[in-house]
Structure formats: structure tokens, C-alpha cells
Amino acid sequence: MGAPAPILLHVDETMSTIQASAGRRRTRRRGTRLQRRQTRLAWMMLAPALAVVAFVAIYPLGQTIYQSFTNQQFLAGIEPTRFVGLENYREVVRDSFFRDAVVVTIKFTVITVLFEFVLGMIIALVVNSGFKGRGVMRAVMLVPWAIPTVISAQMWKWMYDDVFGVLNDGLMRLHIISEPVAWISQPSTALWAVAAVDIWKTTPFVALLLLAGLQVIPSELYEAADVDGVSKWHQFWRITMPLLQPAILVTLIFRTLDALRVFDIFYVFFGSRLDTQTMAVYDQNTIVSIGDVGYGAAVSVAIFLIIGLFVVIYVTFMRVEQQ
């Protein structure tokens, strides 16, 4: 099963320089058999994992694509399931609710990724500068990441409460606002209110990822720059940023993909309020509450494509930068 792996080819090459061809043939045959046995064993050990992935991810993905061309309803018997061609997709393109959801999701993504990146960068630099208590700081930073999103959403929802919430009270005491603001129900602040929760929860995580990248930059570079009298500001742009680039891109990709599929915070804050639902909330509502599986599948595919588009943008950007 399968050809010999590179390492064995390499062994064969060195062997071929040896004159004793009889010995060589024996070695190779034994090597190949061992290799073959190892390959078989490797696939056997991989089989459960591959079976699970196929069953929980790949089959459902195929199923979703298939469903998106049908009018399948969750409650069978309302209407027999039949093939409707591109009808669902045509409707997705016309669907103004979905369009609004896409806009909300992208706005949310841009706001949160931007703030999380800038704040995360500041925090990472602060922690990396090596002040006392940096170990504590690093441990504390993990905490918001570990707690369930739903729970952090509830904590903030209570702080946002328009009558008894601490945010209104605190801001009024500081004379920043003169009367209570309904942060969540008011459309102009709603998106910022959810974004603040996500930023609170995820910035430390972004900082940790960037910190891991910062720690592998050799300190000699900064020392040399110091000797040459390069300002800290220039050091940041000329040494830190270029060397941190791989970590930055990976972090941005992970965060963007996460933000695009956001569900929990929006659901807790708004339920399926029409002006502030994300793509995921709209889709979940279509499939589970309404039971329109076929149309929901088409929405799923659309979400998948939108997320894929972002991945393509990032990857091309990365390629261009590397050249």
C-alpha cells in the first residue's frame, strides 16, 4: 500500500553507492516490507479519526449542499421534499434580511478584529517588556478566554441594564452621560455594545498569541538597534512588525473566521431581533425555529462561501507580502 516514503528513498540512494548489490537488495526488501507494514498500521490508527471526521463533518457538508437544492422542511408531511434547482439561491440573493445580517456580521467583524488586534498588540508589548508580575498578568489574561461566551454575555448584559446597570451609573457619576442609555435596545449603540463584550473576551487571547510571536524575536536585534541609537518607535516598525508578521497574520485569520460565525453573544443580547442578527443567528433561526431546512442549507452555503472569500483574501495578501 503506497510507495516508499522520502526517508527510505534517501536510504536507498546512499545504499546504491555501496558495491555489494546482494546485501543491498536484501536491505531494501526488508525496509520496504517494514515500511509497508508501518503504512498499513498508520492508516489503521488513523481510521477512527477519519471515520469520525467523515461522518460528522464531510458527510453533513455534502448533505447541506444537497439540501440547498431542495425545498426540504423539518416537519415532513407539510410538503413532499423535491428538487427545486437554484430557487433557494435566487431567494438568498434577494433576501433583504440575510443581506442585513451579512452587513451586521461584517461590521462586527471589522470592529472587533481591529480593536482586538490593536489592544492585543499593546498588551502583548507591555507584558513582553518584562515588568514585575508579568507571570500573574499572563495567567489573568487567560481567564476571559476560558469562561463560556454565553456567561460573559450575561455578565455584560447585566452591566448594560438601563435602570440598574453599573455602566450607566458609573458614567453618570463621572458626568460622561447625563441620563441612562439603553445600550442594548437602542439601534445606534447595540452593535458597539456586543462588540465591547467580544473585545473584552478575546483581546487577552489575541495578546497571548502575539506574545508567543514576540518572544521568539531575538533580543540581540534590539540591543544592536539600541547601540546604533535607533528610537523605540522605529525599532517597533522596523524590527518588531516585520518579524511578527507570520504571528499577526495567523492571529488575524483565526479571529476573522471566528468573528464571521459569531452566534452566542448576539443570541443572548438580541434573540433574533431583525435589525441586529448575524448570519449565524439568521441561519439557525431559519433552520431550527422555522424548520426551513432547504432554504437554511442555501444560507449555510452562502455563509461558507463568504467565509471562504475572506480566507482567500488573507491568503493572497500573505502571498503578496511574502514576495
Added chain:
Amino acid sequence: MSTVAERALRAEARPRIRRRVRRRRVRRFVRRLPFYALIALIFFYAVFPFYWAIRSAFTPDGDLFRTPVQYVPTDPTLTNFREVLSSGEFQRALLNSTIVAGSVTLMALAIGALAGYALGRFRFRGRSATLYLMLSMTTFPQIAILGALYTMINRFGLFNSLGALIFSYMIFTLPFTVWVLTSFMRALPRDLEEAAYVDGASPLQTFYRVMLPLVAPGLVTAGLLAFIAAWNEFLYALSFTQTTDKHTVPVAITTFTGKSGSTFQIPWGQIMAATVVVTLPLIVATLVLQRRILAGLTAGAVKG
């Protein structure tokens, strides 16, 4: 060699030097003041919401729903905790979450360790393709297969059961576990494995007698991450369960109506008490195991 004159000179210089050092220290402190202020601000931003949850949990309802807001509870109470912990709904949710997250973790570890061993220690064709498959699965948007999973789960008669959650949670725990364990397996030295082969151990024996104990730290890391992910999951838990006796903690926390709370006022005191109860073990676990978690997260993200 120091003469008397030199010594006298140095003695005279000492306070001056000391003064200069002190002045420099003060100046440095002042210059670093914005820096410390920034740290304080970050710390406040990170910690205040927790403080607020805790203070709300200890505040009796009478004080909770009154203005002006009390920043420290004047007469702290345990009533909220007592009510939450005695509520059958919440107990049930804790049990359900433990069952689901526990089984998901064990399954992901068992299947993932085998796969990680194969991917980390063997060379064969299709290895890197499999690794890429696993990596792409870790960023798989769960919403994209919600409908298909929903119909599958109904077909299997698993709707509104914990089995549905255990089944569907494999999608985001297994690929990640495989990825983390592969990187741990790959980091192990070759000699031990070879020594085991020389001693006549079969590959499977080598796997669970030699390699598995050696990657125990990796198992803890991957297991912890899988457990946290499963414990925190909301979308599938909300979609695939219906009745309160099947709710996990995140779903219960959003639908919690309280035992004696009035129907008009959300029982924030009790919700915050529940929040504290659920969050505390997670905070302790992360603080204790932070190194492990960081190792796993960076294996999953930075090396990717």
C-alpha cells in the same frame, strides 16, 4: 591599593552618589508612570466584570434593583447561591454539561492519540494531506452544517438527547486534539521508540506502553482544551435539545428564570451566582494549568 586620601574622597562622594541614584530612580518611576497606569487600566478592564458578577451574586435582590447602584454590597447574602444550587434545573444542567464534556473529551483523546501517533511518528503517503484535512477542520464553521446535522440527528432519533451533543461536538474537538497531539508526538525523541522495538515490542505496545505515558502532558493539554470547548458550546446545545432536563450550562444560563424570582424581573442575582459557580472551577483550572493551555494553543495556532 587605596590611600587614606582616596578613601576620604570616596566617603565624601557616597551621599552624593546615593542622592543621584535616588533621583534617577524617581525620574525613572515618573517616566514609567503612564506605563503603570496602562497596566492598571488593562487589569481593571479585565477584572471588573468578574468583580461585578461576584458583587451582584452576593447582593440581596432588594439592594440589587435599586438606584443608586451599590458598588460594594452593604449586607452580603448567600441567598442567591443557595437558590441557584438548590434549583433542579441548574443541578441538572451542571450534570449534563459534565457528562457531555467528559465523554467528548475522553473520546477525542482516545481517537486523537491514535491518530496523533500515526501522524507524528510514521512517514507514509497521505500523511500531510491528512494533517491539512485536520487543520482545515479546526476552522470549520459549525453553522455551515447545522441543518444537515439537525436532520441526521432526527433520523437517528437522537434529538433532545445528550447523545446528539456528544456526537456533534466531535467536529470541533477531534481535529484540534489530533493536531495538538501530533505536534506533541513529533517532539518525542526517536531513541525510546527504537529501544522498545529492539526489545521486541509491537508497534501497538510501543504506542500505549512507551509513547502514551510520555505524551501525558500533551493529553492533559489537549483534553483540557477539548473539555473547555465542549463545556462552553452553545449553538448546537441550543439547537439539538429542547426540554430543560437536557439543557447544558450555557443554555440553562440563558433561559434561567429562577425559583422565586418574579416573572417581570430577570433574576440577575441568581444568574450572577450561577455565573460565579460555573466560572470558578474554570478560572482555577486555567490558572493552575496555564502553561499547558498556552502550549496547546500555540501548537494549534502559531505553528499552524
